[in-house]
Amino acid sequence: MNVSEESISVERLLDMARHQPDYNHAWPILEVIMEHYMGSPFADDIIRKVNEVKASFRKTGVRASASPASPGNMPRVHVGGRPKRAGTPIYKAFIYEGSSRRVQLLCQALKSLGWIAKETELQLFVDLFGGGESVRLRIVWTGEVNALSELFRRLVSERQLVKLPTGLSLWVMVNGHFWENKSRQEFGNNRLRNTHAPKGDNHTINHLVNLLDMTQSMDEIRATLESQR
Numbered sequence: 001m002n003v004s005e006e007s008i009s010v011e012r013l014l015d016m017a018r019h020q021p022d023y024n025h026a027w028p029i030l031e032v033i034m035e036h037y038m039g040s041p042f043a044d045d046i047i048r049k050v051n052e053v054k055a056s057f058r059k060t061g062v063r064a065s066a067s068p069a070s071p072g073n074m075p076r077v078h079v080g081g082r083p084k085r086a087g088t089p090i091y092k093a094f095i096y097e098g099s100s101r102r103v104q105l106l107c108q109a110l111k112s113l114g115w116i117a118k119e120t121e122l123q124l125f126v127d128l129f130g131g132g133e134s135v136r137l138r139i140v141w142t143g144e145v146n147a148l149s150e151l152f153r154r155l156v157s158e159r160q161l162v163k164l165p166t167g168l169s170l171w172v173m174v175n176g177h178f179w180e181n182k183s184r185q186e187f188g189n190n191r192l193r194n195t196h197a198p199k200g201d202n203h204t205i206n207h208l209v210n211l212l213d214m215t216q217s218m219d220e221i222r223a224t225l226e227s228q229r
Helices: 010-018 023-037 043-059 100-113 122-128 145-158 170-177 189-193 199-210 218-227
Strands: 139-141 178-180
Touching: 010 023, 010 043, 023 043, 023 100, 100 122, 100 199, 122 139, 145 170, 145 189, 145 199, 170 178, 170 189
Parallel strands: 139 178
Antiparallel strands: none
């Protein structure tokens, strides 16, 4: 389906997305809206409306993290509350309601920094922020543990760009989705919670967080990055 944002109003695009049979079909339309209208005077209102459409699919049990490249019929496994023992997988994903292209940029940036394994599958990383139950494997974190903790602390607690699924805390989520590089084991909730912010990586982490801030254009992010060099 080819959608021209120049010839179709945003309200009509939203209505088209609402009436799709599943999120796989609605996703390309929502991406057109998010990418085209960011930076406009109406951006905040458009983000709210797009998120309402995403939430409607989530309420009906349709994965809001799916994209056309994702397998759509994966088995659903419900793991709620705190894990009973170490190593219990977490199937709930973080909830990010912005453009998936921003998540792709975050993945690429983390690979460039050497903070996640270069062989990390892009779709796996995107699904990690999709709000569904689609995360199948843990991501290998090759950077310092304090950078991992600080990145998610800012994304979730400080800037509130990313939300947590009901019943799961920040450190349970981070611990359940990442492996330590050397040991290929989980970091542990207490270790993640008790780290100190890495002073030398402060600007880098700010840049990574800004990638998911839909109120900032990519030009603004690039300009900020250049001014910090």
